[in-house]
Amino acid sequence: MVSAHAYAVVTEGLRKRYGDVMALNGLDLAVPAGTVRGLLGPNGAGKTTAVRILATLLRPDAGRAEVAGCDVVTQAVEVRYRIGLVGQYAAVDEVLSGRQNLVMFGRLYHLSPRAARRRADELLEQFRLTDAADRAVKEYSGGMRRRLDLAASLILTPAVLFLDEPTTGLDPRARDEVWEAVRSLVNEGTTVLLTTQYLEEADRLAHEISVIDGGRVIAEGTPEQLKSKIGGDQIDVMVSDAAHLDHTAGLITSVVGQQAQIAHRERRVSVPVTDRVAALTSVARALHDAGIEAEDIVLRRPTLDEVFLRLTGDAAANSPKEKVA
Amino acid sequence: MTIIPAAMPRTFVGRLRWAVADGWTITLRSLAHWKQQPAQFLITLMFPIMIALLFGYLFGGSMVVPGGGNYREFLMPGLFAMTMLFGVESTMIAVATDASRGVTDRFRSMPMASSAVVVGRAIADMVDALLVLVVLLGCGVAIGWRWREGIGDAALALGLLLLLRFAFIWIGIYLGLVVRNPESVMVVQIVVWPIGFLANTFSSPAGMPDWLGMVAEWNPLSSTVAATRQLFGNPGWGGDSWIAEHALLMAVVWPLLLTAVFLPLAVRRYRRLSL
Numbered sequence: 001m002v003s004a005h006a007y008a009v010v011t012e013g014l015r016k017r018y019g020d021v022m023a024l025n026g027l028d029l030a031v032p033a034g035t036v037r038g039l040l041g042p043n044g045a046g047k048t049t050a051v052r053i054l055a056t057l058l059r060p061d062a063g064r065a066e067v068a069g070c071d072v073v074t075q076a077v078e079v080r081y082r083i084g085l086v087g088q089y090a091a092v093d094e095v096l097s098g099r100q101n102l103v104m105f106g107r108l109y110h111l112s113p114r115a116a117r118r119r120a121d122e123l124l125e126q127f128r129l130t131d132a133a134d135r136a137v138k139e140y141s142g143g144m145r146r147r148l149d150l151a152a153s154l155i156l157t158p159a160v161l162f163l164d165e166p167t168t169g170l171d172p173r174a175r176d177e178v179w180e181a182v183r184s185l186v187n188e189g190t191t192v193l194l195t196t197q198y199l200e201e202a203d204r205l206a207h208e209i210s211v212i213d214g215g216r217v218i219a220e221g222t223p224e225q226l227k228s229k230i231g232g233d234q235i236d237v238m239v240s241d242a243a244h245l246d247h248t249a250g251l252i253t254s255v256v257g258q259q260a261q262i263a264h265r266e267r268r269v270s271v272p273v274t275d276r277v278a279a280l281t282s283v284a285r286a287l288h289d290a291g292i293e294a295e296d297i298v299l300r301r302p303t304l305d306e307v308f309l310r311l312t313g314d315a316a317a318n319s320p321k322e323k324v325a
Numbered sequence: 326m327t328i329i330p331a332a333m334p335r336t337f338v339g340r341l342r343w344a345v346a347d348g349w350t351i352t353l354r355s356l357a358h359w360k361q362q363p364a365q366f367l368i369t370l371m372f373p374i375m376i377a378l379l380f381g382y383l384f385g386g387s388m389v390v391p392g393g394g395n396y397r398e399f400l401m402p403g404l405f406a407m408t409m410l411f412g413v414e415s416t417m418i419a420v421a422t423d424a425s426r427g428v429t430d431r432f433r434s435m436p437m438a439s440s441a442v443v444v445g446r447a448i449a450d451m452v453d454a455l456l457v458l459v460v461l462l463g464c465g466v467a468i469g470w471r472w473r474e475g476i477g478d479a480a481l482a483l484g485l486l487l488l489l490r491f492a493f494i495w496i497g498i499y500l501g502l503v504v505r506n507p508e509s510v511m512v513v514q515i516v517v518w519p520i521g522f523l524a525n526t527f528s529s530p531a532g533m534p535d536w537l538g539m540v541a542e543w544n545p546l547s548s549t550v551a552a553t554r555q556l557f558g559n560p561g562w563g564g565d566s567w568i569a570e571h572a573l574l575m576a577v578v579w580p581l582l583l584t585a586v587f588l589p590l591a592v593r594r595y596r597r598l599s600l
């Protein structure tokens with residue numbers, strides 16, 4: 001077991017099953033205190049399930065998890081004092097005003113009435129909601145709701161903050177506001193676990209990213225490490241004759257030193273590359289030397305789909321149980 | 326500013342104090358809702374008042390009170406009880422709204438007493454029921470309804486009505502947590518309405534086809550209605566079946582039975598919400 005002091009969130013072999021679906025299938029995480037960890041994964045990867053277990057809303061079927069040094073199952077109340085949770089929907093009372101919401105939540109954290117009111121005022125100020133403080137939340141914009149939601153999660157300045165797709169459905173301006181708020185929290189020492197489907201978001205906010213799919217971590221590292229693992233850029237070669245696909249793929253694999261992938265229908269061969277221009281030049285030369293006619297050669301960034309495909313492909317190669325797509 | 330939370334209480338009394346404080350916070354929240362939306366409260370009231378006027382004056386002439394007597398005096402206890410029954414919808418909407426918006430999840434991720442949400446809801450709804458009853462009693466008096474058996478029996482009758490509402494709170498909380506979607510409440514309305522009418526509320530089960538009359542008599546609502554008619558000294562239909570003869574007893578037993586079934590279900594559902 002890793003030391004509880006160095007890590008704010010630790011999970012070991014976490015499993016959760018819904019009927020036939022393994023929502024979590026042996027999730028291992030260790031998030032150093034004071035850092036932002038991005039949980040990056042496609043829809044259905046198990047991100048929300050993981051967050052719900054860590055926030056004591058759900059019991060794991062197997063494995064264990066510690067948050068801020070407390071076990072999420074046996075010390076649930078202690079954990080609840082140390083966390084904030086921002087879920088996929090702004091979880092605030094729509095009928096009450098922003099201030100009434102914050103005072104109510106403060107009281108439920110067992111602050112005295114006076115302390116709850118003072119804390120509400122501070123948070124309203126911090127999240128620029130003072131002007132709207134006494135309006136019903138129904139009348140708030142999406143971004144304002146999100147900010148209030150965030151404020152409500154920060155009443156006790158939690159040691160660990162969970163953000164489950166905090167910017168999904170927000171316009172770019174509101175998204176920037178949320179990012180800004182998260183950054184300033186981290187400066188104050190809060191550990192953040194953030195789930196997202198967007199590589200860009202994880203890249204901007206997280207010190208380290210855990211890519212999850214099928215309920216477990218399939219790759220982990222700093223954004224730079226992941227990108228170099230994925231290969232950053234990608235070269236696509238469209239051949240005129242489908243019969244040349246296999247030969248082309250073999251050729252490119254040997255030139256670039258990375259496994260090239262074939263998309264038959266598009267008559268395309270794709271390969272991740274690190275040294276953009278040099279790779280492009282050598283691929284073009286190799287094709288020319290071998291007498292393969294290319295319709296088009298493109299250098300581009302991989303789409304998120306390709307990133308996942310590549311990582312899940314790697315993971316599948318390492319574990320024979322899973323079938324390769 | 327860093328907020329230092331109060332330490333978690335270790336003793337039973339300490340925990341109880343927290344449970345009471347948290348329950349009260351949730352109660353105040355629901356009361357604040359009505360203050361923010363007074364129209365909601367008025368709409369809840371409009372319905373029974375409209376029914377009272379409709380049945381009392383429009384159809385009232387053609388309604389025969391079993392054993393003779395003023396139809397409006399027969400009607401009012403039925404309306405009181407029916408309003409208590411329909412309260413199940415507002416409980417359900419409130420609970421389902423919280424569940425669907427993630428508010429319930431936020432509560433559950435906080436270090437508050439786990440009983441508080443359910444208990445606070447129950448207290449708030451009882452306060453609401455009491456207010457509604459007081460207004461309805463006033464309306465009843467205005468259209469000629471009276472209680473004739475003294476203040477003690479009248480208070481007992483009110484107690485039975487509130488007991489019925491109490492039982493339906495747990496049904497409402499349970500169903501609200503099951504459907505988790507305020508829009509689905511419509512479906513429940515379709516079920517609740519027949520329960521309100523398929524009883525001795527507006528007419529006597531003796532006048533219904535046999536099997537329907539039987540269902541109406543065993544409807545928990547009927548026991549409360551019959552018992553309150555008795556206690557208010559309003560005209561009613563005695564009936565000679567076992568259930569009709571033990572109305573007073575059953576007006577206590579039914580709600581207690583429903584509570585015994587649905588209170589644990591509701592609390593368990595809240596604790597284990599895992600969707």
Ligand SMILES: Nc1ncnc2c1ncn2[C@@H]1O[C@H](COP(=O)(O)OP(=O)(O)O)[C@@H](O)[C@H]1O
Binds near residue numbers: 043045046047
């Ligand atoms: N309450 C539930 N009942 C049944 N299946 C569920 C439930 N919650 C999640 N799942 C399934 O578990 C998997 C992981 O879901 P989730 O954790 O919500 O993924 P993510 O948040 O990454 O999109 C999905 O296949 C989802 O359908």
Ligand SMILES: [Mg+2]
Binds near residue numbers: 088
């Ligand atoms: Mg999710």
